Amino acid sequence: MLSYFPEFEAGITDPRSRAMLVRHVASMASGHEGETVDAAFRTDPAEPVRGFLLQPPQRDPGTVFAYNQPCTYTLGAIVQRVTGQTLTAYLRPRLLDPLGIGEALWQRDRTGRELGFSGLYAATDAVARLGQLYLDDGMWQGERLLPEGWVARASRAHTATAGAMGSGTGWTGTSATATSSGSPGTASGATGRTDSSASSCPGTTR
Structure with missing residues (x-):
């Protein structure tokens, strides 16, 4: 990766x-036994x-999975460096436009990179469309957007999992719950393991 x-x-x-x-950072299997986000950003904020x-x-x-946000940040940094595009620009023709997802804003750090691991703002409908894409094994309205079998491999x-969840449990990601009223102007959110969360407000663009 270096x-x-x-x-x-x-x-x-x-x-x-x-x-x-x-592949290690893509699967949060960097070898760290816990979260390193504070240490990473403190060690070199620039x-x-x-x-x-x-x-x-x-x-x-x-050899071990641990929820570790700098893994995802580093993966996003690689994509942005190789493509010369932001994550949203790269995903726009490949995922966002085919799914009919409108404006999506991703928070950036002081390097100008989109974070990748957090800070994506989108409408509730966008989250639902991504969920449906997963349920349908990467198919959307008859068009394949993800390789066949990718969802099964990714999930x-x-x-094995390090830390409080116990060695050998085999977790590879976060679990989340979400709520949505479906009413215009109301917010919905999702919370996952550790400190991950997501929220959206239908009808807003910021």
Whole structure:
């Protein structure tokens, strides 16, 4: 994964940090046993990817899952660096427009990157459309937007879970509950494990 950030190569000396692959951060299996978001952003506020890579994992990458937001941030940073686009610009023709999702705003950090792990503002209808896409295995109105079987692969257990949820449980992501009244002008939200949350207000654009 360091090949995407060659400017950090000399300063990242921990062998486990250097061994991280894209698939490890994509599955939150960086080898860390817990959340590193505060440490990563505190270590290098100007470049949180570097701050994340300077947090030595307790285990080998790929051997343990732990909810860890800098993994998703780093994955988003790679996408933005490789494509030269923001996440929303990259997703617009591939996912958002085909789903009929209108304005979607993603919070940015001081680097100018869209966060990836948090801060996406969209209407309740957009969340429902993404949920339906998952329920239909990546199909939307007869068009395949995600590869066949991708949803099953993304939602199955891949690695054991570290920390309070217990080793060996096989969790690979967060669980969430959501509520929606469906009435114009009312808000809906979702909360997941640890500190993840989402909220939306129908009819608003900010």
